[in-house]
Amino acid sequence: AQKVTQAQTEISVVEKEDVTLDCVYETRDTTYYLFWYKQPPSGELVFLIRRNSFDEQNEISGRYSWNFQKSTSSFNFTITASQVVDSAVYFCAPGGNTDKLIFGTGTRLQVFP
Amino acid sequence: NAGVTQTPKFQVLKTGQSMTLQCAQDMNHEYMSWYRQDPGMGLRLIHYSVGAGITDQGEVPNGYNVSRSTTEDFPLRLLSAAPSQTSVYFCASSYGGSQYFGPGTRLLVL
Numbered sequence: 755a756q757k758v759t760q761a762q763t764e765i766s767v768v769e770k771e772d773v774t775l776d777c778v779y780e781t782r783d784t785t786y787y788l789f790w791y792k793q794p795p796s797g798e799l800v801f802l803i804r805r806n807s808f809d810e811q812n813e814i815s816g817r818y819s820w821n822f823q824k825s826t827s828s829f830n831f832t833i834t835a836s837q838v839v840d841s842a843v844y845f846c847a848p849g850g851n852t853d854k855l856i857f858g859t860g861t862r863l864q865v866f867p
Numbered sequence: 868n869a870g871v872t873q874t875p876k877f878q879v880l881k882t883g884q885s886m887t888l889q890c891a892q893d894m895n896h897e898y899m900s901w902y903r904q905d906p907g908m909g910l911r912l913i914h915y916s917v918g919a920g921i922t923d924q925g926e927v928p929n930g931y932n933v934s935r936s937t938t939e940d941f942p943l944r945l946l947s948a949a950p951s952q953t954s955v956y957f958c959a960s961s962y963g964g965s966q967y968f969g970p971g972t973r974l975l976v977l
Contacts, residue, residue, distance in 0.1 A: 787964045789966070791968075797955065797970075797971055798968070798970050798971065799910075799957060799968040799971075801965065801966070801967065801968075804964060804965050806964075845909055845910070847909075847910075849964060849966075854900070854912055854915060854925065855910070855912070855966060856912075857902075857909030857910040857911070858909050859907070859908055859909050860908075860909055
């Protein structure tokens with residue numbers, strides 16, 4: 755069974771601050787995927803990133819970066835120089851060998867001007 | 868490509884009524900799934916399908932039926948709606964582990 759914990763319920767920052775969203779997961783699968791999704795106030799789910807469990811290379815994409823550490827079962831997400839448009843709920847979701855995802859309860863990020 | 872489409876966008880039902888939430892995808896994905904999202908919660912898997920003619924239960928299947936007669940369509944049926952089924956419903960299709968979500972259907976059961 756899989757489980758994901760997003761301990762931060764809500765984070766508030768001022769524009770241009772960096773912010774890191776934490777995600778800790780549990781899985782018994784030997785290979786799995788990890789996802790981050792963004793849900794803005796409009797309600798749709800926006801795919802941000804997918805990581806394979808055998809690929810621990812961290813990635814930077816524009817203002818976004820991800821830190822995957824298999825040894826601690828963590829998959830943290832950082833926004834650099836946050837903007838008001840980043841305000842949303844962010845979900846971490848591990849997926850096993852099938853395509854079933856288990857979603858965390860989400861972290862609500864509010865970026866104030 | 869339209870991606871994943873869902874209809875209706877919003878629906879109000881009375882307790883005991885039945886209805887079908889429609890989901891269609893034009894990406895020829897084998898895997899499709901239905902999730903529900905309750906206020907302040909993440910998404911929970913209701914049912915999923917790994918291909919036409921094959922469906923299985925997810926985490927919260929009670930009160931819902933599904934069928935998959937074609938690759939493109941994956942309708943979700945509520946046979947007798949209950950207030951506890953008030954939620955936002957998301958359909959998704961996936962390929963190679965990447966899931967693409969529809970815009971959601973907001974359902975209110977009175």
